[in-house]
Amino acid sequence: MPEETVAQFHIRSVQVLSEDETVDDELVPDLSDDELLTVYEQMKRSRRLDERAIALQRRGELGTYAPAIGQEAAQVGTAFALGEDDWLVPSFREQPALLVHGTAPDAVLQYAKGMEEGAEIPDGEGALPPAIPVGSQPLHAAGIGWGEALQDRENVAITYFGDGATSEGDVYEAMNFAGVYDAQTVFVCQNNRYAISTGIEKQTNTETFAQKAIAAGIDCVQVDGNDVLGVYRVAREAVEKARSGEPVLIEALTYRRSMHTTSDDPSAYRESEEESEWEARDPILRFQRYLEDRGILDEETKGAIAERIEEELASAIDEANERREELDPADMFRHVYQDLPPELERQLAAFEAEKGGEGE
């Protein structure tokens, strides 16, 4: 046996609805018209939330905000494949997925107003708060997927991160842990081509991000992340696999159409021609044309959806403003430990005395 090939790998890539509106009938997922409209509405909801949030940030009403514009298909398509009791483990650009899984838009706004209230996880909701340190949260999803398996439950955890995050060791550790323990975890790498300003060609020498899973011994698939039907199709498969203890990495090829955050100016590192090219490939437009061509979406329905979204956002903004008004600064002491340690009790008393003194 002087030399032989001991293992071989390949990367599968899926597209159901192409840019020129060709549909692969064999691969098209089985979704009812109502479900298709829900998917569309969720994408629009997130888009409008991001647009409103950017405007609010510019007016000084929100802090730094990371829009997901352009990535709605990658996120809505995956999150729509989850069950109610499944877990969502987000990074900081996951508005589309969060809204699908049940997070209220006012929570997103509260978080962007710098309030921990926005990271509260309501009872019964399977989610972790946004993770700011890049690439740190997939390990939590591996732990959740492992914990659910240990407790003989069927819930899966889905976690989102970007192309840049795959350069963090934690992402490999997470996939490796998941593989070793048959964790019920789906990893979603949104390859949006940028880590702030750094393009994917500077991020890694690998041909795909999907193949990062191969070293960890877990399944992977690449999908056109701007094709919501394709994304949903691979996500359904991945979620079912994960439910039976086979973790999967999905690489969704997409594009961050907007800035990294509201503090960023992409014109410093990319050409407007490139942005225009991707504007034409926008995931919402592609899906909208598909629905219109099939007579599922008409002007009246579009109008009704837009109206619902505007109403919801208006009341979400009011709600977030009200919670901000009610904010109790002393709360920062109250959730550090289950019971306030004596030293913190002293600091809280001093804090309150100082604040009380200001009012006099």
Place this chain on the structure above:
Amino acid sequence: MSERLRMVEAVRDTLGAELARDDDVVVYGEDVGEAGGVFRATQGLIDDYPDRVFDTPVAEAGIVGAGVGLAATGMRPVAEIQFQSFLYQGFHQLAQHVARMRSRTRGTITCPMTIRTPYGGGIHALELHSESFEAGFAHIPGLKVVFPSSPAETKGLLTSSIRSPDPVIFMEPTRLYRSFREEVPDDHEIPLGEARVVEPGEDITVVAWGSMLRETLDAVDDIDASVEVIDPRTLYPLDTETIVDSVKKTGRCAIVHEAPKTAGMAGEIIARLNEEAFLYLEAPIERVTGYDVPMPMFAREDDYLPDADRIEAGIRDVLEFG
């Protein structure tokens, strides 16, 4: 019921008891299963609990980070980090997530995780196997930092740590693992945040924890004065009251730790005494500590570590002042 155990046996005994008591407890870490841990602190547990004791990949961030997820699903992760300085490879998970999950979600998601880790010098281990980074851990709000100093203390404190609703760093002094036996009661909880007056005295208060408590007790044997020895047992939350009350009585204080001097926990204790017992002090407070050098390799570790002679000299300096 009680048994005479060494500290490492007390760790194992406690882990076994908690695995038996609570189905949510999971014990995991590098080599903790088949091999029973490099110090044998988990020996045999995998035989009794094959579904809740796990050998992990060699990945400290993974061990700490996975605990966040396990805890979110309702489990009680009890992780071993093989040596304390390897926890630096999981430090970001500890500081960014474990410690602040409760506060950043306002109590809606918590992380009741215990990270056990052998620390400290004195066993001629390899480089980076002997650190004492307790001040670093105590500086991260949201963590509890616990130090056993004997087999019975190990049982009581580890039991409380595993049952704690908050994350705990449990620092096990390697040099005490096999150094002596002690009666260890069966069902034993010591509340976290309560210091122990190990020896009562009137002339000076000496504060020491973990491995340094034994050295301090040796030093005190040779001193012809009434020395009150206090083991804080947890450095966060710190039982300030017991230390302050003692110093108000004795008027003098020395603090011992093997970690480097600068920004060490002795400085924090002095600051609290400054706030609450300043006018009772009859002498400057002495720190007997390691030096501000990277923990040396073992050919020099005895020169670095405070021993009974250095501690005795430090106590005498305070007693003789004024």
